[in-house]
Amino acid sequence: MPNDHDILFKTLSDPTRRGIFERLCREGEQTVAALTAGAGVSQPAVSKHLGLLKQASLVRDRRQGRETHYRAELAALTPLVDWATQLPGFWRNRFDDLEDLLKRMDQ
Amino acid sequence: MPNDHDILFKTLSDPTRRGIFERLCREGEQTVAALTAGAGVSQPAVSKHLGLLKQASLVRDRRQGRETHYRAELAALTPLVDWATQLPGFWRNRFDDLEDLLKRMDQ
DNA sequence: CAGAGGCATAACCATTCGGTTATGTGACGA
């Protein structure tokens, strides 16, 4: 019984797939052809990755004629960030970093 | 050439392994035997997971006699949270959530 | 010093995964 986090982490764990997602984040909505150019893999591979990203709710698709436009769904990342930041001790560590930074700035 | 994020995401993408890490976060330092009890897999499997977690700098080990104590290294999660929060649009989405929340509280 | 405890490693196996090429399907243009 894979939960939310499983799917999220698994989906993002592949570099090619994460690359596609990042590109959608940075450059906005894209067609499959546009994404394939620069993905470094074949079009069917890109389609499969998009299918998995969609299954993880990380992207949404919009069909328009014979093109399919994909866009990133950043809301899906929330559980990931929450998972990390809610682990006891995460912010402690970050505050230590901040303290170090302030100390260095003080010198 | 796998980068920081690759290793992090890949390491955290397995539920068993992430479970071990979470437990180290919540319950603090543990021996391998303690972790094996409740991991749902054999001791060698746990050892292998710990090896990968260590390789990702997510845990540190401390040998003491014939026991090996592992503890979580939360600092290693920083790149993951930074990756997500630095994607353009991530905070926008969160602010929308906040807005919704405030609206609901207002009623 | 012998035996047992705690852990890591080796060797192996089934499954999953990410990629490919080939093909199907619906929409567009001549």
Next chain:
DNA sequence: TCGTCACATAACCGAATGGTTATGCCTCTG
């Protein structure tokens, strides 16, 4: 209407992954 374009799906393949059992290596203890 026919050929082409954009994309999805099918079928397949090698490599990686996560698990197992067996075993080795220290370390503690009687």
